[in-house]
Amino acid sequence: MTNHLKTEGKFTYAEAGEGKPIIILHGLMGALSNFNDTFSHFSKKGYKVLIPELPLYSLPILKTNVKNLAKFLHDFIEFKGLEDVILLGNSLGGHIALYYIKHYSKDVNALILTGSSGLYEKSMGSNYPRRGDKEFIRKKTQEVFYDPNIATDELVDQVYELINNRKVLIKTLAIAKSAVRHNMAKDLPNMTQPTCLIWGKNDTVTPPEVAEDFNKLLPKSDLYWIDKCGHAPMMEHPQEFNEILESWFTKHNI
Numbered sequence: 001m002t003n004h005l006k007t008e009g010k011f012t013y014a015e016a017g018e019g020k021p022i023i024i025l026h027g028l029m030g031a032l033s034n035f036n037d038t039f040s041h042f043s044k045k046g047y048k049v050l051i052p053e054l055p056l057y058s059l060p061i062l063k064t065n066v067k068n069l070a071k072f073l074h075d076f077i078e079f080k081g082l083e084d085v086i087l088l089g090n091s092l093g094g095h096i097a098l099y100y101i102k103h104y105s106k107d108v109n110a111l112i113l114t115g116s117s118g119l120y121e122k123s124m125g126s127n128y129p130r131r132g133d134k135e136f137i138r139k140k141t142q143e144v145f146y147d148p149n150i151a152t153d154e155l156v157d158q159v160y161e162l163i164n165n166r167k168v169l170i171k172t173l174a175i176a177k178s179a180v181r182h183n184m185a186k187d188l189p190n191m192t193q194p195t196c197l198i199w200g201k202n203d204t205v206t207p208p209e210v211a212e213d214f215n216k217l218l219p220k221s222d223l224y225w226i227d228k229c230g231h232a233p234m235m236e237h238p239q240e241f242n243e244i245l246e247s248w249f250t251k252h253n254i
Contacts, residue, residue, distance in 0.1 A: 008079070009054075011076055012052070013051060015051075016040075017049050020084070023076075024050070024089075024093070025090070025092075025094070026091075030090060035088075035090075035234055038242055041238075042242070052076050054069055055072055059072075063176065065182075066092075066182045069092075070103065073097075085107060089111075089114075090115050090204070091115050092175065094116025098116070101188075111113055111196070112194070112196045114197075114198045115203055115205060119183065120206065120210050137156060177253060192219055195222070197222065199211035199224070200225075200236065204231070222251075226244075235243070
């Protein structure tokens with residue numbers, strides 16, 4: 001994906017393909033690389049796929065929240081001159097997409113949520129985060145996935161480095177608190193975009209009942225399950241994730 005990275009003004013993003021725009025939004029501890037397979041697959045299927053690097057740790061502390069991350073997304077969409085976008089979000093990225101739709105619904109053609117926050121999510125626990133305790137970080141990173149081997153040494157090192165940066169840690173906690181404040185339950189029935197929910201049956205961060213609640217509250221949603229899968233289906237089962245999404249696009253002529 002590094003071959004597709006661009007920096008223009010305040011935006012750093014990956015972009016490939018031509019066609020209907022899909023904007024992918026990564027999670028709080030996520031990275032653009034979490035969507036490597038999805039990015040590659042759909043950029044060859046008649047879509048322009050973009051993954052902006054969210055300013056999770058560069059906004060002023062008082063602006064480090066879901067609201068301003070959604071504003072950043074709006075600025076990015078305007079900067080790129082995009083219309084009728086498809087938003088695809090994992091975890092916090094899904095929450096940002098939902099908040100965006102609440103305020104800019106006309107911009108969005110369709111929505112894909114996978115392991116999204118916005119209703120409820122389980123944090124890393126009362127002891128989170130333990131700075132300097134790498135094995136604790138390894139354990140908590142592994143718990144995000146059904147298969148702990150997905151939490152490679154490289155991934156654990158990335159999370160460990162973030163946790164041990166005091167400024168990053170403070171902003172991580174600010175975003176987490178913001179996510180709790182911006183519960184979307186009352187707003188979901190007003191969101192009429194076709195919505196695809198792809199959820200890991202073994203997600204312990206946003207458990208299956210969260211997906212079921214999303215499905216009940218969103219008027220035009222379809223829910224798909226991936227077995228033996230945790231909080232990041234696009235990482236654990238990328239082929240199945242892409243097949244579900246491609247089939248859903250065909251079903252709704254998106």
